[in-house]
Amino acid sequence: MIVFIARRLVISFFVLLAATFIIYVLTALSGDPLEDLRQDNSPQKETKIADRVERMQLNVAIPLRYLGWLGSIARGDFGVNRDGQNIAIQLGDALSATLQLVLAATVLAITVGIVIGIISALRQYSGFDYTVTFAAFVCFSLPLFWVAVMLKQYVAIEFNNWLADPSIPPVVIGLLTLIGGLTFGALTVGERKRRLVAFAVGSVVSGVLFTVLSMTRWFADPGLGTPLILAFGLAAAVGSTILVAGLQYRGPLYATLGAAVIGTLSSPVLGSVLADPTWLEIGGLLLLTIAICAGLGYALGGLQRNQAITATILTGVFTGGMVFLDRLLQAFATYSVTVRGRPISTIGARTPNYNGDFWHLNIDSAGHLLLPTLALILVSLATYTRYSRASMLEVMNQDYVRTARAKGLPERTVVVKHAFRNGLIPITTLMAFDLAGVIGGAVVTENVFGWRGMGFMFIKGLQEVDPGPVMAFFLVTGTTIVVFNMIADILYAYLDPRIRLS
Incomplete structure (x- = not known):
C-alpha cells in the first residue's frame, strides 16, 4: 500500500x-x-x-x-x-464560500441518492421504481440555470409572499393528499389489496397533517415540540435497529429506544445551554451524546453489543439533530420579522450587516443556502440514484448473493453486509470525482x-x-482531484478484499 x-x-x-x-x-x-x-x-x-x-x-x-x-x-x-x-x-475567501455552498448539497445528494437508488433496486419494476426513474430522468435533463431561476421565483419570492398568510388552499391540500397516498402505496410491497390499504392510510395521514398545518398557521411560527421529537426519535430507533442489528435480538432495540427517550428529555434540561450556544458547545454536546449512546449500547446490547453501539449512536445523533432543528425553527418567527418577512433569500451568502444570536445567524445562513443547495441537489441526486440502482441490481444477481440467501441469512444481512458493500465500488469512483470537482x-x-x-x-x-x-484555482482543484482519486483507490481494497493494490 x-x-x-x-x-x-x-x-x-x-x-x-x-x-x-x-x-x-x-x-x-x-x-x-x-x-x-x-x-x-x-x-x-x-x-x-x-x-x-x-x-x-x-x-x-x-x-x-x-x-x-x-x-x-x-x-x-x-x-x-x-x-x-x-x-x-x-x-481563502473563495474556497470558504464554495465549501459552504456545495459541500452540504453534495453530501445530501450522495446520501439521499444512494438510499433512494438502493430502495428502487430492491423494489424493481414497482410503482416506486418507475416513479424514481421518471423523476431522475426529468431532473437530470433540466438545465441548472433554469432550475435556479424557477427556485428564485417560486421557492423564494412567491413563498415569502405566501408566509404573510400561510394558509394552504384546499386544492393544494387535495394534491398533497394524493401525492402522500401514492408515495405510501409505492413504498409498500405485496399484493394489490395491501397497496390500496397503504394508499388509503397515506392519503388520510397526509390530508390530516396538511390541514392541521394550515389551520394552525404552522409555517408562520414553526416548531416540532417534544411529542414530535419523541416520535421521530422512536422511529429512528426502530429503523436503525432494523438496519444495523435486526429485531431478532431485543438488546439493541432497548438501547436505541432508551437513547431516543433520553435525547428527547434532554431538550428541556439543556434549555440554558441552548439559549445562545456556540458551535464549540454544540460540538461538545455531540461528543457527549456519542459517549452516552456508546455506553448505553454496551450495557444493553448483550450478544449484539457492537451492533447495538452503532445503532444507538445513530439514534442518539438523529434525536439530537431533531432537538437542534426544533430550536432553530423556534427562532424563525422573530428572524422573519427582522428581515421584513423575506426569510428565503435569492442572492448572496448572508444578509449585509445582520446581527443576531446563534440561532438567528444560522437561520440567516440557511435561508441564503437553501436555493443554491436545492438547485445542486436536484441535478446531482438523479445521477447518484441511477448509478446506485444499476450497481445494486448488478450485485444482487451475483452468485455470492444467491449463496448467502441459500444459507438462510436474513434479507437485511444479505443486502447490507453482502450486496451494499460491493455495490458501493462504482459509486466510490463517482463520489471521488464529484467531491473533488465541487x-x-x-x-x-x-x-x-x-x-x-x-x-x-x-x-x-x-x-x-x-x-x-486562475493558477491558484487550478492548483487547489487539481491537487484535490488527485488526492480524492487516490482515496477512492484505497477504498476499493477496503470495500472489496479481492482487490489488491500491490
Missing part, C-alpha cells in the same frame, strides 16, 4: 506540473491584460500601464513568467493579482445566486487575462 501511494504521488506530481504549465500558457495567451487601461483617458494612463506591466511581468517571456510563478508557489506565495491584491486571501465551484449556481466562490474567481481571472487567480 505504501509503495502504491508513493508511486501515485510521484506520477501525480509530474502530471500536475505539466498541467499547470499548459494552463498558465493558455491563460496568458487568451487576451490582452492591458485592454481596459488602453481605453482609459485619465492623465495617469501611462503610469497605470507601467505599474501593471511590472506587476504582471508582461515584459518577460511567458515560460520565464511561469518559472517565476512556480518558484513563488514553492515558497508558499501565491503572489498578487493584476490589481495588486493578495491572491492567497482571495483564495471544490472548483459551481460556476452557474454562483453566478445566478451571487456567490463569490471558486467559480467566480476562476471566471474573473479568465476575463481579466490574469494567470495568478
Whole structure:
C-alpha cells in the first residue's frame, strides 16, 4: 500500500506540473491584460500601464513568467493579482464560500441518492421504481440555470409572499393528499389489496397533517415540540435497529429506544445551554451524546453489543439533530420579522450587516443556502440514484448473493453486509470525482445566486487575462482531484478484499 501511494504521488506530481504549465500558457495567451487601461483617458494612463506591466511581468517571456510563478508557489506565495491584491486571501475567501455552498448539497445528494437508488433496486419494476426513474430522468435533463431561476421565483419570492398568510388552499391540500397516498402505496410491497390499504392510510395521514398545518398557521411560527421529537426519535430507533442489528435480538432495540427517550428529555434540561450556544458547545454536546449512546449500547446490547453501539449512536445523533432543528425553527418567527418577512433569500451568502444570536445567524445562513443547495441537489441526486440502482441490481444477481440467501441469512444481512458493500465500488469512483470537482465551484449556481466562490474567481481571472487567480484555482482543484482519486483507490481494497493494490 505504501509503495502504491508513493508511486501515485510521484506520477501525480509530474502530471500536475505539466498541467499547470499548459494552463498558465493558455491563460496568458487568451487576451490582452492591458485592454481596459488602453481605453482609459485619465492623465495617469501611462503610469497605470507601467505599474501593471511590472506587476504582471508582461515584459518577460511567458515560460520565464511561469518559472517565476512556480518558484513563488514553492515558497508558499501565491503572489498578487493584476490589481495588486493578495491572491492567497482571495483564495481563502473563495474556497470558504464554495465549501459552504456545495459541500452540504453534495453530501445530501450522495446520501439521499444512494438510499433512494438502493430502495428502487430492491423494489424493481414497482410503482416506486418507475416513479424514481421518471423523476431522475426529468431532473437530470433540466438545465441548472433554469432550475435556479424557477427556485428564485417560486421557492423564494412567491413563498415569502405566501408566509404573510400561510394558509394552504384546499386544492393544494387535495394534491398533497394524493401525492402522500401514492408515495405510501409505492413504498409498500405485496399484493394489490395491501397497496390500496397503504394508499388509503397515506392519503388520510397526509390530508390530516396538511390541514392541521394550515389551520394552525404552522409555517408562520414553526416548531416540532417534544411529542414530535419523541416520535421521530422512536422511529429512528426502530429503523436503525432494523438496519444495523435486526429485531431478532431485543438488546439493541432497548438501547436505541432508551437513547431516543433520553435525547428527547434532554431538550428541556439543556434549555440554558441552548439559549445562545456556540458551535464549540454544540460540538461538545455531540461528543457527549456519542459517549452516552456508546455506553448505553454496551450495557444493553448483550450478544449484539457492537451492533447495538452503532445503532444507538445513530439514534442518539438523529434525536439530537431533531432537538437542534426544533430550536432553530423556534427562532424563525422573530428572524422573519427582522428581515421584513423575506426569510428565503435569492442572492448572496448572508444578509449585509445582520446581527443576531446563534440561532438567528444560522437561520440567516440557511435561508441564503437553501436555493443554491436545492438547485445542486436536484441535478446531482438523479445521477447518484441511477448509478446506485444499476450497481445494486448488478450485485444482487451475483452468485455470492444467491449463496448467502441459500444459507438462510436474513434479507437485511444479505443486502447490507453482502450486496451494499460491493455495490458501493462504482459509486466510490463517482463520489471521488464529484467531491473533488465541487471544490472548483459551481460556476452557474454562483453566478445566478451571487456567490463569490471558486467559480467566480476562476471566471474573473479568465476575463481579466490574469494567470495568478486562475493558477491558484487550478492548483487547489487539481491537487484535490488527485488526492480524492487516490482515496477512492484505497477504498476499493477496503470495500472489496479481492482487490489488491500491490
